[in-house]
Amino acid sequence: MSDDVMAEIHRDYLFNLVLKGERDDGRAFDEFRDISIETGVAGMAEGSALVTLGDTQILVGIKIQPGEPFPDTPDVGVIITNAELIPMASPEYEAGPPREGAIEIARVVDRGIRESKAIDLEKLCMIEGEKVWIIFIDIHVLNNGGNIIDAASIGSIAALLSTTLPAERYGLGEDSPLPVRDIPVAVTAIEFGGELLLDPSLEEGKLAGTVYTVITNSDGGISGMQKSGIEPLTIDQVMRVVDMAGTAAVKIREKFLEV
Amino acid sequence: MSDDVMAEIHRDYLFNLVLKGERDDGRAFDEFRDISIETGVAGMAEGSALVTLGDTQILVGIKIQPGEPFPDTPDVGVIITNAELIPMASPEYEAGPPREGAIEIARVVDRGIRESKAIDLEKLCMIEGEKVWIIFIDIHVLNNGGNIIDAASIGSIAALLSTTLPAERYGLGEDSPLPVRDIPVAVTAIEFGGELLLDPSLEEGKLAGTVYTVITNSDGGISGMQKSGIEPLTIDQVMRVVDMAGTAAVKIREKFLEV
Amino acid sequence: MSDDVMAEIHRDYLFNLVLKGERDDGRAFDEFRDISIETGVAGMAEGSALVTLGDTQILVGIKIQPGEPFPDTPDVGVIITNAELIPMASPEYEAGPPREGAIEIARVVDRGIRESKAIDLEKLCMIEGEKVWIIFIDIHVLNNGGNIIDAASIGSIAALLSTTLPAERYGLGEDSPLPVRDIPVAVTAIEFGGELLLDPSLEEGKLAGTVYTVITNSDGGISGMQKSGIEPLTIDQVMRVVDMAGTAAVKIREKFLEV
Amino acid sequence: MSEKPEHFIIDGKRLDGRRVDELRSVKIKLSPLDRADGSCYLEWGRNKIMAAVYGPRELHPRHRQDMTKAVVQYRYNMAAFSVNDRIRPGHSRRSIEISKVGRDAFEYVLFTKFFPKTAIDIFIEVLQADAGTRTAGINAASLALADAGIPMRGLISACAVGKVDGEIVLDLMKEEDNFGEADVPVAMTAGGKITHLQMDGHLTRDEFYEALKLAKIGCDKVYKLQRQALIEKYSGEYAENDEDAIPQAQIGDADE
Amino acid sequence: MSEKPEHFIIDGKRLDGRRVDELRSVKIKLSPLDRADGSCYLEWGRNKIMAAVYGPRELHPRHRQDMTKAVVQYRYNMAAFSVNDRIRPGHSRRSIEISKVGRDAFEYVLFTKFFPKTAIDIFIEVLQADAGTRTAGINAASLALADAGIPMRGLISACAVGKVDGEIVLDLMKEEDNFGEADVPVAMTAGGKITHLQMDGHLTRDEFYEALKLAKIGCDKVYKLQRQALIEKYSGEYAENDEDAIPQAQIGDADE
């Protein structure tokens, strides 16, 4: 049987499961796979976290160096977020500069951290208009088991929470923890067969017509969203995901206490 | 009938017209299509002009910022000219960095402006060797209806004439008009069936063996030339184009009074 | 007969020759082709050398300019080595940025010069951490007749020996010879039919399973090595090449006295 | 960047005199370009946007063809001179992301299955930018697709909603975008199916719900403007022969 | 870069307490990744390396296929945060060279002729770097290839030797690499056939010979660790059915 036929059969199987309210791995629609967070794994980085979310494995490393602020924001530090979908992580990934998928991931994670004001960027200004700390968030996807965006979001904030400002190395005073004051959490849903499923597995993600991410803060507020994929959502569906995401984020945020 | 055969028939048709001293759109050999120039269309630019030449539409925007001079010309401002043949403008254009066609257009327009000394570059020097005004001429081709080079040349000088030096924005004194002191005009001819035709339409341009551009100044002098295409020209043909170009440029220059 | 069959026959022919202790061009296994070195051929360069090694022709040019040192080595000059396998030099070369073959050549030559301490880099520091001389070694392969790496190595050190520090041009004192204090020489062997052949011709190089380069200094010491190609070498074979390379390098170094 | 205003809304009026649920002025010109199969020039407040569509046409290189459907390509590009600080020509990470979500906004309404192995190319050029270029670009693209006669379930209409001075407002202008509390660009079918949705800033759940409902109102207004432009352009051409010649699918509702 | 230590060897002990012929501690984890056909995580002193293998699989684009054998592709990459000063993502000249010689190190033991038109892809990611990443990467790749079940004549084992304080030592750590007199990375089959060899610094002929012999001792040690890791992983899985199920070729000696 051809690959296409196999894919068709598998799709029908998953579709019928969803109609019965079930998922292939037994999870409820609003249930995440197991999450584990290990920080400090990359010893040359100022902060790092290895996140596993089901089969997905992502390593996020934070590097910090002094540099110039952007001209239009002279009094705050700089965040630069980059995601690499290295060919190790999936047979579909190719070597080369980041493509739209990797860029979208990096930009959504970046917006979540930036808009939630999770990092106190004012404190990263040393001399207005001249010298600020530049924070590089590098998201290294090691194994794509689906829902990279949520794992990358968790990994990024976990890595930032473990980060030390390397002031001594640059002769700029004493080292100190990076001023992190919130834990934004991305929660992604897919629409499939009319149902909304959180934390899509790799298989589910491939079948999804729509991928919709909601980033919420500790206060329950929303600081970022991204819909991608070709199927539309109704306002009702959007609000259902918002509510599911808020609930799921609370549980995920508890994971950070265990680190 | 195949596209090739159609093209062949069309070529023969135009060729026979030219033998009778006629062009497809009824113009004389030395006649330009209608030209319109509208300035100030791009409000974020320091100067801009939308030029239509027959079906060709080109938007030129000028941006100016302070910067360092080139090391070998420390006492004059800098002109940087760039042309983008965006895929919107023609089914033949592709996205990506400028290719040889776009680079040639930008460099010919640039030479016309530079060699005619249309801009008083000495006046754009603020501190010798350290700080000068950098002028970016960005040529944005919106619709390729043929003879882009003349339209780009007209658009560039029209945009420059409408340009304000943004000194206030950079705290460098009062705004003032850009010091423009000449109106170089590019006039392009093609050789086809032994005849020389000015301002080739898209169709004519495709059939041309040679494209030959002459840039003249207000004093009638010549400040730039470019021959491209594979057919040769005789000295006589070259001089005939030079004379036709001088006459046509005078008429085109009158258009600037209407702006 | 197809190209493949021809290649097969030619391979067998060369293989049988080697078994008899012979090479196609009559050389002994440890014998180099004729070498000629001409310096000062590129007059705009601070130093240059045209090397011919059999049919191989390589032009190396040295350019020097003041610049900043690397942050981790603030008190020494900088060497930047680049090799261009331009499409002129071989039907197999393509235009474009250097590929792995060109990068490997540049890096091996660079290591030979750097590790032999042939250039007194301390003397190229003008102001610690701020201003040092930057030496660009540009290896331009004009004709690939085989064994580019040895010709590039010979050309690079010959060019450096002919180099003047252009201090006057930059208002940094008087011109002086570049402080060169050793002549590292790369000698390359291939393994073919169990035998080790020095200075492979183009044909021999194509048949080689392994290419192994040893760089030796005037004192007989080794300052660089590179094995490439897919066939392994035994420790004995490696040591035999080391001994052959040392002997050959002595003879090649004598060539420099003739320049 | 200019200074942050003290208040964005005074006596129910915004900095440019609009009410909180009012769009900026919109000007539409269909078919301004003759090389493209369809095109639209759109002024949206101080934004100036050109959109062009080519296709369905053969897709090169061939290995990028899809045997089962047309490949939709969307290229959002800002002219170097469209903003205060000149932009280096070429793709930026921002434009790559906007191009991706722009493409996603249209696939639902395009009958891509009808045109296997082809490309439908949508090009957006921002000539002058003043907040809201991605939604303005989607609106222009929607009209250029209709102008090209490419079969669609219906038009896509887009606008942004946001929050300033604690209030949810429609269609952020530059200052509101720079200094506001949230920005939510949305695109919908006429029936309210959301094909594009992003958000940044900070909103409570209820504020977001209010924002979505206001976005629906805004998109409805946009839809009327788009429909009106198409009727003006095409009813004249066809009216003498056939009252029904305006292709309903083009200006109709994907959801009816 | 830190200061150069006055002595590298005191009373026969190196800065980290090792003897001159001692490897750093090694930790091997097989199959840490499930998408790849084979993978290996390796800690080598303070180096942390991930290796993954895909293939033999179809090679794209097609014009790069070899009709007579599999094309071996090797990509050595350092994570941006793997060293003190952040590395810009993407290929550097250094990583391109290391990738080339890494590929060359494996072709001899891979039966590429069995798999024409395919690619065997070997990916090395350096997550934390502390001298010796290229040899550590080769060791991890060797195990990832075995984990992927790709037929091999035998394992490749690698280590570096060098010279500090005038002595030939095994497996240079960071300070020894930065300030030492020579560095010689070597890879071998279990039988001592050298498939990778580089050198920089300054050695006499006899010192180099001594270095090569020490490299052989080091590679033998590495080979034992690799073999042990494979036996631990695979003997359990197959033992119940067949004592001989551990594929000998995988962990055997290419030279026997």
Add this chain to the structure above:
Amino acid sequence: MSEKPEHFIIDGKRLDGRRVDELRSVKIKLSPLDRADGSCYLEWGRNKIMAAVYGPRELHPRHRQDMTKAVVQYRYNMAAFSVNDRIRPGHSRRSIEISKVGRDAFEYVLFTKFFPKTAIDIFIEVLQADAGTRTAGINAASLALADAGIPMRGLISACAVGKVDGEIVLDLMKEEDNFGEADVPVAMTAGGKITHLQMDGHLTRDEFYEALKLAKIGCDKVYKLQRQALIEKYSGEYAENDEDAIPQAQIGDADE
């Protein structure tokens, strides 16, 4: 850049002693390279140029092939060390433009229709630059094409004319190019058909006409040098068998 001289012409002599209608010294060496199908090394004053030709040969990738004729490819490149300030290797906008017009200069004389689907590749390397490299490159390319035995209607000959101190002069040297009033590079067939023409600076119509006529004189001189070089090279080889063996087309006039 050096200082501008007060006068460029004193007592009818230029800075390097030439008259206004005199070329710099020219040295031609045919077939210096053995890998290329044809090659030419040319010294033109202080310029040093290497030209090589390959083809007609199969063109890759295949989609770039023209079913009706050979594709002429022309690559003008300056070595990094060919000028005072090192040039970054790789294409610049300047070299791309010069490559384009260089290609255009040759298509007329090449019988491209004889060789469909192939490429004729012309490579120019500027090893030392001193004004006039594009015309010197064309001259070298012309000889390399003849050396490769590629059928041509005739040779192309090129030189620049310009204006300094108010006078029209032949073959600008560096100072004249930097500080002169105009520069007009021209290439022609032996019969005076112009295949390459550029101009910058400022000339009246009549000055330009005078310049063109001087360019014709210059190109005639170049043609004689080129023809002489070919005869010296090839007459010896063929003379014994056949007096007419020098292929006339190669060194003849495309216009006869």
